[in-house]
Amino acid sequence: AQSVTQPDIHITVSEGASLELRCNYSYGATPYLFWYVQSPGQGLQLLLKYFSGDTLVQGIKGFEAEFKRSQSSFNLRKPSVHWSDAAEYFCAGGQYNFNKFYFGSGTKLNVKP
Amino acid sequence: DAGITQSPRHKVTETGTPVTLRCHQTENHRYMYWYRQDPGHGLRLIHYSYGVKDTDKGEVSDGYSVSRSKTEDFLLTLESATSSQTSVYFCAISGTGDEQFFGPGTRLTVL
Numbered sequence: 365a366q367s368v369t370q371p372d373i374h375i376t377v378s379e380g381a382s383l384e385l386r387c388n389y390s391y392g393a394t395p396y397l398f399w400y401v402q403s404p405g406q407g408l409q410l411l412l413k414y415f416s417g418d419t420l421v422q423g424i425k426g427f428e429a430e431f432k433r434s435q436s437s438f439n440l441r442k443p444s445v446h447w448s449d450a451a452e453y454f455c456a457g458g459q460y461n462f463n464k465f466y467f468g469s470g471t472k473l474n475v476k477p
Numbered sequence: 478d479a480g481i482t483q484s485p486r487h488k489v490t491e492t493g494t495p496v497t498l499r500c501h502q503t504e505n506h507r508y509m510y511w512y513r514q515d516p517g518h519g520l521r522l523i524h525y526s527y528g529v530k531d532t533d534k535g536e537v538s539d540g541y542s543v544s545r546s547k548t549e550d551f552l553l554t555l556e557s558a559t560s561s562q563t564s565v566y567f568c569a570i571s572g573t574g575d576e577q578f579f580g581p582g583t584r585l586t587v588l
Contacts, residue, residue: 370519396575407567408520408579415575454519458575464535465510465577467519
């Protein structure tokens with residue numbers, strides 16, 4: 365079955381520290397993968413996406429993610445976290461023309477001053 | 478931001494009553510989706526549409542129906558609301574069937 369897993373429910377990092385949020389997927393073919401961010405009481409905003417090609421993708425707000433087929437992972441990274449990055453982050457995946465996304469359960473990021 | 482609105486934004490209703498949520502887009506996108514968001518579950522797809530009058534079920538479709546009579550509107554109906562349908566509902570749209578843009582959400586409470 366197709367699925368996306370985010371192993372970490374909560375993560376706390378200090379402001380200025382680096383960040384890595386984990387995402388694993390299970391798809392037969394090359395998936396389309398996405399990271400979204402949701403601030404409290406808000407909708408979801410797309411951070412970045414991977415369809416094919418270069419496995420390191422750059423997104424908005426200084427985020428990047430790397431697709432690793434051998435590990436079935438698509439981890440989100442940021443070199444230096446800002447207090448405004450505190451939010452919930454969702455990884456999502458799908459396959460082209462299947463019109464169905466599967467979301468991970470989310471990782472809540474807390475940023476310490 | 479993609480032109481997506483959801484109405485109402487908040488609703489409180491009683492068990493057994495019918496409820497209809499509306500998603501309206503101004504982007505002329507082909508694909509529209511309804512998700513529900515619950516703690517610990519992320520977002521789960523309820524129904525989606527790939528054109529006017531063309532809809533299909535998602536992974537949590539029981540108790541929900543949808544209709545799309547115009548490109549711009551996608552309605553989600555709870556025929557007889559239950560407490561288990563208390564949730565935040567998000568509409569999303571896509572022009573190509575891959576990248577999705579999300580609306581602001583509707584918070585539904587069923588008492």
